[in-house]
Amino acid sequence: MKIFSSKQLYEADKVTIEKEGIPSYNLMERAGGYVYEWMHKRLQGQPVPIKVFCGIGNNGGDALVIARLLLKNGYNVDTYIVDCNDKRSTDFLKAYEALKNEVKKWPEIIKGVENFPEISPQDIVVDGIFGIGLNRCPEDWVKALFVKINESKAYTLSIDIPSGMYGDRGLDKDDIVVHSTFVLSFMSPKLAFFLPETGKYINMWDTIDIGLDPEYLATTPSDVKLISKPEIQQMYKGRSQYTHKGMFGHSLIIGGSFGKMGAVQLASKAALRAGSGLVTAYVPQIGVPILQTALPEVMVETDNFNGKVFEEIDFQTEANAIAIGPGMGTDEKTVAAMESFLKSQKAPLVIDADAINIIAKRPALMKQVPALSILTPHPGELERLVGKWDDDFDKLEKTAKFAKNHNVIIVIKGAHTITVYDMQLYINTTGNPGLSTAGTGDVLTGVITGHLAQGYHPMEAAMMGVYFHGLAADVAVNQYGIEGLIAGDVTEFLGRAVMSLFEKPEQEGAQAPPQQ
Ligand SMILES: NC(=O)C1=CN([C@@H]2O[C@H](COP(=O)(O)OP(=O)(O)OC[C@H]3O[C@@H](n4cnc5c(N)ncnc54)[C@H](O)[C@@H]3O)[C@@H](O)[C@H]2O)[C@@H](O)CC1
Numbered sequence: 001m002k003i004f005s006s007k008q009l010y011e012a013d014k015v016t017i018e019k020e021g022i023p024s025y026n027l028m029e030r031a032g033g034y035v036y037e038w039m040h041k042r043l044q045g046q047p048v049p050i051k052v053f054c055g056i057g058n059n060g061g062d063a064l065v066i067a068r069l070l071l072k073n074g075y076n077v078d079t080y081i082v083d084c085n086d087k088r089s090t091d092f093l094k095a096y097e098a099l100k101n102e103v104k105k106w107p108e109i110i111k112g113v114e115n116f117p118e119i120s121p122q123d124i125v126v127d128g129i130f131g132i133g134l135n136r137c138p139e140d141w142v143k144a145l146f147v148k149i150n151e152s153k154a155y156t157l158s159i160d161i162p163s164g165m166y167g168d169r170g171l172d173k174d175d176i177v178v179h180s181t182f183v184l185s186f187m188s189p190k191l192a193f194f195l196p197e198t199g200k201y202i203n204m205w206d207t208i209d210i211g212l213d214p215e216y217l218a219t220t221p222s223d224v225k226l227i228s229k230p231e232i233q234q235m236y237k238g239r240s241q242y243t244h245k246g247m248f249g250h251s252l253i254i255g256g257s258f259g260k261m262g263a264v265q266l267a268s269k270a271a272l273r274a275g276s277g278l279v280t281a282y283v284p285q286i287g288v289p290i291l292q293t294a295l296p297e298v299m300v301e302t303d304n305f306n307g308k309v310f311e312e313i314d315f316q317t318e319a320n321a322i323a324i325g326p327g328m329g330t331d332e333k334t335v336a337a338m339e340s341f342l343k344s345q346k347a348p349l350v351i352d353a354d355a356i357n358i359i360a361k362r363p364a365l366m367k368q369v370p371a372l373s374i375l376t377p378h379p380g381e382l383e384r385l386v387g388k389w390d391d392d393f394d395k396l397e398k399t400a401k402f403a404k405n406h407n408v409i410i411v412i413k414g415a416h417t418i419t420v421y422d423m424q425l426y427i428n429t430t431g432n433p434g435l436s437t438a439g440t441g442d443v444l445t446g447v448i449t450g451h452l453a454q455g456y457h458p459m460e461a462a463m464m465g466v467y468f469h470g471l472a473a474d475v476a477v478n479q480y481g482i483e484g485l486i487a488g489d490v491t492e493f494l495g496r497a498v499m500s501l502f503e504k505p506e507q508e509g510a511q512a513p514p515q516q
């Protein structure tokens with residue numbers, strides 16, 4: 001699914017109005033009408049108190065349409081105009097007129113803190129104060145209203161985007177955002193929904209199709225895409241009956257040091273469960289009995305030194321995909337071994353953990369990293385690699401430029417893991433907080449490597465690896481719970497995650513939201 005920028009959404013609006021030859025106000029009626037239907041389907045006429053807060057732009061206009069339709073259909077509604085700006089939009093004024101003409105209960109005007117209504121936890125708040133047109137920090141009294149809404153603990157339905165959040169940029173220090181129970185976003189979710197600093201203000205979201213020009217939407221490229229089941233189904237190759245293990249690649253996992261051999265075990269087993277035909281672990285001598293005991297399916301190679309860490313990386317295995325880093329440590333001898341290893345490599349590698357830290361400390365090493373290698377940093381490792389960032393949007397820009405300059409793929413691990421390549425962002429939709437536990441990064445490295453070994457393009461391997469890793473965790477929490485989940489559980493449910501690609505939705509016609 002494409003994620004459009006605010007600029008593109010305004011353009012889509014314009015194109016639709018021109019092509020259909022309709023007044024722009026029709027789109028507001030459509031948008032408000034669909035939100036009303038969404039609410040009516042769930043509320044079924046219940047007399048629950050609804051407080052609709054409208055700004056003075058088109059987001060406010062949408063909210064006025066919603067308020068009018070709710071009132072006309074007998075709902076218990078109080079409407080408030082948050083009078084934060086003299087420049088009311090033309091369509092807002094039309095929506096205001098329509099409301100005044102059609103219902104008796106007119107909106108109250110809020111000009112400051114003294115006009116705030118009481119909001120109870122039993123109320124439903126419709127948040128239509130600001131949409132994607134917010135372009136500066138709201139005045140203090142408007143922010144005080146946001147705080148009041150947030151402190152009320154009322155169910156809060158935000159229209160298009162939570163008020164106070166910008167569509168295409170991060171928050172400033174003093175910004176305050178409405179905490180949304182649910183966001184109904186027009187046409188496309190916004191990038192801000194998936195970034196840690198802003199996404200935390202959203203509980204759930206869904207999109208509403210307001211019928212913008214299909215041709216514009218289909219032909220306009222977007223730099224940001226959401227990766228969910230349909231995208232993964234398209235990449236998945238499956239297997240024919242006449243296959244043997246040699247057809248599914250050989251993964252080599254290089255890593256481990258004294259006390260951290262588990263990282264290699266986790267990655268190696270995950271590569272097998274991801275479908276790699278063969279897996280070899282390359283570990284320091286001390287790790288050989290550990291690996292051979294723990295994982296009978298995995299072959300083991302080691303260096304010629306009797307050490308607790310690597311002193312050289314030199315192997316016989318003819319691997320189709322190589323991962324380096326899990327549990328490897330950053331001992332000087334290991335650093336030297338990794339430097340000469342990198343020089344000898346031409347095919348894309350999977351680079352994780354300590355291997356990233358080693359590169360971050362010696363930026364010149366990036367020149368030795370083969371094109372299309374996949375780097376999988378967590379936030380701390382990413383910062384060591386690309387430098388400090390001001391906010392999440394700045395982080396994405398810095399990462400995208402770094403990836404472009406070095407022709408590599410970067411997987412930014414987090415609540416919504418984002419795969420970055422060639423200035424494009426691919427946002428994953430699976431996973432849960434249970435993944436915040438030791439070793440899940442090693443499992444991810446294994447899953448990506450397992451896909452790379454099977455012949456998937458590095459971009460596909462990265463996206464499929466991230467998707468299945470998150471999905472396996474989603475299945476696993478049903479058994480172990482969020483806190484109880486450990487990294488090895490994710491590996492055990494990888495097969496189940498792949499199988500779910502072929503499951504039909506439970507209810508005919510029901511569409512699971514891409515993310516909740
Ligand atoms: N194609 C679409 O996506 C459609 C979008 N519509 C709605 O239109 C919205 C965008 O409307 P607008 O562009 O009017 O923007 P907003 O409704 O977000 O309103 C912002 C208005 O307030 C002003 N403003 C910005 N920051 C301010 C601040 N801090 N304090 C006071 N005033 C401030 C802006 O100049 C603008 O006029 C969308 O979010 C959506 O709700 C719908 O009406 C119809 C179709």
Ligand SMILES: [K+]
Pocket residue numbers: 059127128129130131158159160161162163
């Ligand atoms: K809003």
